Amino acid sequence: MVCMGNICRSPTAHGVMQCKLEQAGLHKQIAVDSAGTHAYHVGEPPDARSQHHAVRRGYDLSAQRARQFSAVGFAxxxxxxxxxxxxxxxxxxxxxxxxxxxxxxxxxxxxxxxxQEVPDPYYGGDQGFEYVLDLVEDACDGLLKQLIAYV
Known part of the structure; x- marks a missing residue:
């Protein structure tokens, strides 16, 4: 999962997908991680607002730390x-x-x-973080459905 700074969207998607994989019993077969295209927040936890909204839906993002995506990710x-x-x-x-x-x-x-996009909620309010969660949950459900067909 990759966004710009790895503090809002990608850690949210990482947390949601990890939870869905655990619920489906696939967390040992399928790995999920997140990173950012920029090094703005390397080493920092996810944005407090992302964590707040995620935990209200049962997703814990607190152990994640921002990192920058590199070509190593393709391997x-x-x-x-x-x-x-x-x-x-x-x-x-x-x-x-x-x-x-x-x-x-x-x-x-x-x-x-x-x-086509998961919008960046960083400069918005609560509604943006909730919308990101709605969209990410929906997309992760669709992704999980396809993964189950291949596992």
């Missing part, structure tokens, strides 16, 4: 899920032709929401 993971167009461009620059097929948008897996 470590089969799929790199990005949150928006800017993240996709940054990750594809690192990917090159050999790893381009690994890059996808998380929102593409949404079952009910019709959007």
């Amino acid at each position: 470590a993971f089969d799929v790199v899920l990005v949150m928006d167009d800017a993240n996709e461009r940054a990750v594809r620059q690192l990917a090159g032709p050999a790893h381009n097929q690994q890059v996808m948008r998380l929102a593409a897996f949404a079952l009910h929401h019709q959007t």
Whole structure:
């Protein structure tokens, strides 16, 4: 899961997907992680607002720490899920032709929401963080549905 600073969207998606994998009994077979395209917050925990809204839905993000995505991620993971167009461009620059097929948008897996991006809630209010959770939960459900078909 990749966003810009790895403090709002990608740690939220990481926490939601990890929880869904645990509930499905797949957490030992499928690994999930998160990173940012920029090193703005390396070593910091997720944004307090992201944590607040996540914990209200049963997701604990507190152990996560921001890190920057690097080309090593392509070897470590089969799929790199990005949150928006800017993240996709940054990750594809690192990917090159050999790893381009690994890059996808998380929102593409949404079952009910019709959007191409998970919007950045950083400069908004509570409603933005709740919307991100709604969208991420929906997309993670769609992703899990596809993963179950392959496991």
